[in-house]
Amino acid sequence: MTERVRESQVTKKPRSVRQLAVRHAMPLKIALGWLALLALWEIAGRQQWVAGGALPSPSGILGQLVVDWHDYPEHIRATVRTSLLGFLLGNLVAVLVGFLMASWRPAGRLLSGVNVTLFAMPPIALTPILIIAFDGxxxxxxxxxxSTYYPTMVATVLGLTRVDARLLDLVRLYGGGRWATLRWIRLRHALPTLLAGLRVAAPNAVLGSLLAEFGSGSGAGLxxxxxxxxxxxxxxxxxxxxxxxxxxxxxxxxxxLLLARGWVGRQAPAQESLGGSSGGSMSRASRLLCLAISIxxxxxxxxxxxxxxxxxGVSSFVLxxxxxxxxxxxxxxxxxxLTSIxxxxxxxxxxxCLAGMLVGLAFALLLAIVGTLSPVLGRVLMPLSLLTQSMPLVALTPLxxxxxxxDGxxxxxxxxxxxxxxxxxxxxxxxALVPAATLDCVRVLGGSRWREIGLVSLPWSLPYLCAAARLVAPRAFLGVxxxxxxxxxxxxxxxxxVARGSLDYGLVWAVVVAAVLVSVLLYLAVTLVEHWVLKRYAMAPAP
Incomplete structure (x- = not known):
């Protein structure tokens, strides 16, 4: 027995050394991948390979940035100031609404129509109304x-409600009431999730400020x-x-992100079953009443x-x-x-909008498959995709x-x-969350990596694909x-x-309401398709 254990240790040692070497080589490969991308960009810019110089080289962009830098401080201060104030105001309202929805469950049903509307509403549609109504x-x-309200509100609700019920029972066992569970369990559990929602909301605040700067005629702002x-x-x-x-x-x-790492560390809370009082099951009449109110x-x-x-004091002529x-x-x-226009x-x-959403989902699926087949390439692509997400859409459009x-x-x-x-x-x-045991079954039977993707990874990821479609549907309409x-x-x-330029306020309101309605209907249609697809084909629970 001792000899067998010793032999197994000898055989496992080279494997661990090899894994350690691969782990240390990973950052080097990622760095080389980024350097290769920058080099390719520099060459393409210098040689004017893209649209006769529409994609300048990084060195050319940096040089022009140095030349123009005296113009930037005023615009940066204006954008940062309004983005930060909007970020604080929107998140304050979002946290308060999240507390209300987590404390009183019917509030979630009653406010569902408002929340879906705010999530699906294209910010550009609301810009003319805000500029008409407010100054400065x-x-x-x-x-x-x-722009920051929805992700923070959702994160607050999830953090306060998805709590391990055993922890709540422990507080109650020692005589703790509702406020004790809120203080010692729910708030501490909600903090990592809330900070994750704030990370998503932060770039949205900059995008919202830039959109308003486009039409406000203000003298400062990027x-x-x-x-x-x-x-x-x-x-x-x-x-x-x-x-x-x-x-x-x-x-x-x-x-x-640094605040989250310093405050709560790298670990996110475990998402367990819903804890606390659910408010009981609602009757059919109560559900119909909540639906009518939410609409x-x-x-x-x-x-x-x-x-x-x-x-x-806003003139009724523009409202x-x-x-x-x-x-x-x-x-x-x-x-x-107006209806025909x-x-x-x-x-x-x-x-x-539909074509762009479908092509965007297909492109994302292709990149996810490539990242699964080549982890190094996946880690190179993730920061690059984060860069495109951080770049405000209105700044990306002229480029x-x-x-x-x-054209199209x-x-x-x-x-x-x-x-x-x-x-x-x-x-x-x-x-990444596909069970390793399921993949091992395909490997044992001699299946290739492509077979693993086709037979296991894609069916397992179907709920995530549906969730992605629900997330991007309103964004696609905004992009168009x-x-x-x-x-x-x-x-x-x-x-x-055109309506704003001709001071046709009736047309402005008609376009705004139509854009919001179409975005909401698109979101709801994708949600219905998601429920049907998951019911028939899903291998994994919805995220």
């Missing part, structure tokens, strides 16, 4: 706050500086502005917001309540009805226009760029609208710009 920095702060530089036709300057905006987004993200509540909030703006907008939609006073624009926008022009290729490229990152991260996570607004001059995005 208020539109930028408000849009930044709205969005204003980017719009002013579009007519100069200098790709290096546009890339420099985009990379500075990306650095601000990444700085917000890394600051919260009507967004409309009531819209009506209340218009009433409040009129009371603070529309729900009944007023319905009356104007079917009015015969216009040469062409908006419907024609949606007929141009929605097909591009894509320089490369692809002002630009719409498709922008839509793919904003959809593939969340889909790629979600799918990569799903493939921004491309139409800044590049192609077609569809809903261009119609919004």
């Amino acid at each position: 920095d208020a539109p930028r702060i408000a849009l930044a706050a709205l 969005g204003h500086y980017l719009i002013g530089s579009l007519g100069r036709g200098d790709p290096a300057r546009l890339w420099g502005i985009g990379l500075v905006a990306t650095a601000i987004s990444a700085g917000f993200y890394l600051a919260i 009507t509540l967004p409309v009531l909030l819209w009506w209340g917001a218009v009433w409040g703006l009129e009371r603070v 529309r309540s729900p009944p007023e907008l319905v009356a104007e939609l079917f009015s015969t006073m216009r040469p062409e009805s 908006v419907g024609g624009a949606l007929a141009q926008t929605v097909p591009w 894509i226009v320089l490369i692809f022009g002002r 290729a630009t719409i498709l490229a922008i839509t793919i760029s904003v959809t593939f990152f969340p889909a790629y991260v979600t799918l990569a996570q799903g493939m 609208m921004i491309a139409e607004w800044l590049a192609t001059g077609t569809g809903v995005g261009n119609l919004l710009n």
